[in-house]
Amino acid sequence: xxxxxxxxxxxxxxxxxxxxxxxxxxxxxxxxxxxxxxxxxxxxxxxxxxxxxxxxxxxxxxxxxxxxxxxxxxxxxxxxxxxxxxxxxxxxxxxxxxxxxxxxxxxxxxxxxxxxxxxxxxxxxxxxxxxxxxxxxxxxxxxxxxxxxxxxxxxxxxxxxxxxxxxxxxxxxxxxxxxxxxxxxxxxxxxxxxxxxxxxxxxxxxxxxxxxxxxxxxxxxxxxxxxxxxxxxxxxxxxxxxxxxxxxxxxxxxxxxxxxxxxxxxxxxxxxxxxxxxxxxxxxxxxxxxxxxxxxxxxxxxxxxxxxxxxxxxxxxxxxxxxxxxxxxxxxxxxxxxxxxxxxxxxxxxxxxxxxxxxxxxxxxxxxxxxxxxxxxxxxxxxxxxxxxxxxxxxxxxxxxxxxxxxxxxxxxxxxxxxxxxxxxxxxxxxxxxxxxxxxxxxxxxxxxxxxxxxxxxxxxxxxxxxxxxxxxxxxxxxxxxxxxxxxxxxxxxxxxxxxxxxxxxxxxxxxxxxxxxxxx
DNA sequence: GGATCCGTTGTAGCT
DNA sequence: AAGCTACAACGGATC
Numbered sequence: 199x200x201x202x203x204x205x206x207x208x209x210x211x212x213x214x215x216x217x218x219x220x221x222x223x224x225x226x227x228x229x230x231x232x233x234x235x236x237x238x239x240x241x242x243x244x245x246x247x248x249x250x251x252x253x254x255x256x257x258x259x260x261x262x263x264x265x266x267x268x269x270x271x272x273x274x275x276x277x278x279x280x281x282x283x284x285x286x287x288x289x290x291x292x293x294x295x296x297x298x299x300x301x302x303x304x305x306x307x308x309x310x311x312x313x314x315x316x317x318x319x320x321x322x323x324x325x326x327x328x329x330x331x332x333x334x335x336x337x338x339x340x341x342x343x344x345x346x347x348x349x350x351x352x353x354x355x356x357x358x359x360x361x362x363x364x365x366x367x368x369x370x371x372x373x374x375x376x377x378x379x380x381x382x383x384x385x386x387x388x389x390x391x392x393x394x395x396x397x398x399x400x401x402x403x404x405x406x407x408x409x410x411x412x413x414x415x416x417x418x419x420x421x422x423x424x425x426x427x428x429x430x431x432x433x434x435x436x437x438x439x440x441x442x443x444x445x446x447x448x449x450x451x452x453x454x455x456x457x458x459x460x461x462x463x464x465x466x467x468x469x470x471x472x473x474x475x476x477x478x479x480x481x482x483x484x485x486x487x488x489x490x491x492x493x494x495x496x497x498x499x500x501x502x503x504x505x506x507x508x509x510x511x512x513x514x515x516x517x518x519x520x521x522x523x524x525x526x527x528x529x530x531x532x533x534x535x536x537x538x539x540x541x542x543x544x545x546x547x548x549x550x551x552x553x554x555x556x557x558x559x560x561x562x563x564x565x566x567x568x569x570x571x572x573x574x575x576x577x578x579x580x581x582x583x584x585x586x587x588x589x590x591x592x593x594x595x596x597x598x599x600x601x602x603x604x605x606x607x608x609x610x611x612x613x614x615x616x617x618x619x620x621x622x623x624x625x626x627x628x629x630x631x632x633x634x635x636x637x638x639x640x641x642x643x644x645x646x647x648x649x650x651x652x653x654x655x656x657x658x659x660x661x662x663x664x665x666x667x668x669x670x671x672x673x674x675x676x677x678x679x680x681x682x683x684x685x686x687x688x689x690x691x692x693x694x695x696x697x698x699x700x701x702x703x704x705x706x707x708x709x710x711x712x713x714x715x716x717x718x719x
Numbered sequence: 720g721g722a723t724c725c726g727t728t729g730t731a732g733c734t
Numbered sequence: 735a736a737g738c739t740a741c742a743a744c745g746g747a748t749c
Contacts, residue, residue, distance in 0.1 A: 355746080356726060452728030502727035511727070576728070619727095622744090627726030631742050635730065641736095643728060706742085713744080 201293055201392040202227040205302035206234045206275070207310070209336050209478030210259045211428040212266060214381035216333040217301035222385040227298045229392035232267055233289075234260060236279040236405065239309065249604045250415040251571040255426040257409070257417065259477050261402045262427025271388040276399040282313050283320060290324055292396045299329040303336035303478075304343070306520045307610050337475075338516045339378055339483055339509070340367060346521040353521055353533070355626055357502045360514040373494060381484040423464040423570045424473050424606055431474035438469045439488045439505075446489055447498035449505050452643050455576045463656045464570060469505070472607035473572065475512075482509060512612060519611030526614045528595060528623070535623040537712040539586070539593040546590045549695050550581070551600050553658070556687075556694035557636045559644065559670055560584050562657035569657075571606035580644050582620040583634045587709050589701045594621035622709070630709045633702055637670035660691040 202221040209215055221230050241248050241256075248256070264275035278285050290297055300321065305311065318330050334341040345351060345363060354360045368376040410416050424430075439446055454467045474480040489505045492498070501507030524531040548554070553561035553568065563577040573581070578601075584590060585597045594617040601617070602608045615624075622630035638644045646653040651669040655662045661672060663683040668675035673687040673694060680686050687693055 358726085358747095450728085455728095507727070579728080625745070627744090629726090629729090629742080629744055631744085632729050638729095639731085642730075710743095 199229060199296045199392060200227045200298040201229045201231055201296050202299045202301060202389075203231045203233055203289070203297070205300060206232065206263065207303050207305050208476075209303050209481075210234075210263050211431070211479050211481065212263070212384040213428070213432070214481035214484055215303075215384075216336065216382055217303055217331070218388075219382050219385055220331065220333070221299070221301050222388055224299065228389055230273065230389045231276055231289075231392055231394070232263075232273060232388075233276045233278070234263075235282050235285050236277060236400070237282060238280070245409050245413050247603065249571065250413055250417045250420045251422060251604065252606055252608070253409055253413065254417045254420045254422060255424065255473060255571065255606050256477060257402065257406055258426030258430075259428070259479050260405075260426075262429050262479075264402060266428065267388065271385075273388045273391055274399075276391070277402070277405065278397070279400060279405075283317055286317055286321060288397050289394070290321060290328075292394045293392065295325065295327075296392070297325060297328055299331065301331050301333065304332045304334040305337070306342045306516060335379070335483070337478060337482065338513055339486060340364070340513050340517065342516055342520050345517055351521070353518055354514045355624075357507065357510065360510050360517075361501065363517070364510065364513075375490055375493075378483060378486060381481050381487060421569060424470065424572065426473075426477070426479065428474075428479045431471070431479035434469070434471060434474065435480060435485065435488060438471065439485065439492070443492045443495045446492035446505060447496060450499050450503040451508060451575065452503060455574055455643055455646055463652065466572060466574065468574065470572065476607040476609045476612075482512070485509065515615035516611045518615060526595075526598075526610065528593065533624050534618055535713065535716060537587075537621075537623055537709060538715075540591040542596060543590070543592060546592060546695065547596055547600075549692070550585050550590060550592075550597070554692050554695075555584075556673065556692040557584070557589075557670075557698075558654045558658050558661055558672060558691075559638070559646070560636050562654045565657045567601075567604050571604060573605075576644055578616060579620055580634045580636060582617060584636055586621040587630055587705055588633050589636070589696050589698065589705070591701075591705050591708065594618070594623065630713075631706055633706075635698075637698065658691070660685050 202224060204218050204221050212218065221227065245253060260275060260277065267273040267275050305314070314332060321328055321330060334343060340363070345367060354363060364376055368378060371377050406418055471480055471485060475482055475485070486506065486509055498504065501510055518533065519525045522531065522533050525533070528534045528536055550564065553565035555561055560581055563573055563581050567573045582594065582597055585592050586594050598613055598617045602613055605613070618624035619626050619628055622628050634644055635642060651666040654669050661669060664672055664675070664685060665679065665683065668679065672685070672691060685691050
């Protein structure tokens with residue numbers, strides 16, 4: 199018996215999975231072990247690094263993978279918990295010389311690369327004939343290692359830069375589209391599981407029970423809008439993108455904030471596919487190609503506003519996170535100006551995280567994040583601007599950590615990149631003085647309101663009877679109106695945590711001072 | 720090498 | 735109602 203291990207890391211899917219396909223096509227092996235490792239370094243010793251909602255999403259994604267493997271292929275997902283090095287030691291001991299190869303996807307995070315290299319070394323020491331292969335172009339369209347190591351690579355900072363990188367790595371076809379490889383279909387057959395008696399897989403049920411107990415929440419009953427899993431991902435892709443030529447071709451990101459006409463307050467106005475990309479239930483290549491198929495049908499929007507543009511920014515951050523040292527730091531990070539932010543202010547941070555700032559739009563957005571694990575991209579702009587250079591003068595890293603714990607689509611490269619951008623500390627085009635007004639008038643891109651301010655009233659039900667006129671600044675409503683609306687500001691809903699204009703003015707001056715100090719160094 | 724242009728999606732106030 | 739201007743003013747690329 200010869201066995202190949204297929205290690206699922208951040209690509210919890212069967213379609214467009216080159217590591218899996220390679221194992222299936224390998225005639226020298228007769229059994230395949232699909233493996234997932236629940237790593238305490240990633241989720242936290244007590245699962246505290248991920249919100250219950252993220253844990254549920256991950257479990258559902260694993261469950262779907264396991265179910266597909268067993269019901270369609272007579273295989274199954276082997277789930278183990280622990281440090282990958284220790285896990286592989288156990289498995290290789292158990293498989294002995296029958297271990298033929300290990301296939302996995304390339305992961306670009308510093309700790310993941312370290313994991314992989316030390317693992318490779320240890321395995322090869324044990325068994326010199328084992329073939330270990332890491333496959334790229336899995337989580338990204340570009341081959342990250344290849345691009346950042348090319349001679350003319352420079353850190354991309356704009357759509358123009360990233361477009362230039364695409365141009366130098368892909369030819370264009372007769373329609374002007376980049377020639378990107380088609381996604382690989384799911385395999386027809388997967389070879390059976392090997393016999394391993396000494397290592398026992400965790401069942402989804404056991405894992406769920408254990409996690410729920412540890413985080414003191416029944417994670418499977420967390421109110422959710424995005425169910426995890428490849429099956430869901432492909433269903434959503436079909437519903438939102440594949441057949442939706444008009445939607446895709448007119449997609450302009452800055453214009454999407456108030457276009458949710460579905461009548462479903464939880465339904466995103468954008469595709470809502472990002473959670474599925476982050477755990478790899480959906481292949482980004484497949485998404486790219488489905489958009490392209492729509493664009494072939496006629497005139498369409500262009501990067502940066504189009505869906506392709508959004509995915510190109512995603513590639514940009516993935517490259518930067520690999521090529522920039524200390525990508526997640528504000529010191530010794532060439533992509534971050536070390537602004538002298540205020541000390542961690544627990545009161546401000548809690549008000550912001552819990553949606554109790556007294557700014558209804560900000561609070562609605564933060565409560566939506568807490569409940570659904572998702573926020574519109576412009577909402578992320580608004581709340582991060584508010585927390586940092588706008589109103590609260592807190593270090594972007596504090597907000598980054600909250601997002602990372604709660605966002606279903608959280609991704610190390612993207613989350614840090616977006617915070618660097620929005621805090622105005624990166625050399626991207628975000629002038630620090632360009633603030634978002636958390637109390638926008640009708641012309642703002644942040645304006646989420648139909649006439650009735652439904653978005654705010656849904657997420658901040660304290661204000662559900664408030665007249666739309668005062669919905670952004672309820673403290674300005676006369677006391678009689680507050681009483682008639684069953685919400686006394688300062689009692690039933692907080693007063694603004696800071697004075698909006700004053701704080702903005704002060705922070706602008708602080709930012710400016712920090713910059714001139716940095717320049718004089 | 721100094722001037723000019725440009726950058727994913729701003730705001731406020733005017734006509 | 736859409737479109738203009740002023741605001742405040744960065745920093746890298748390009749010419």
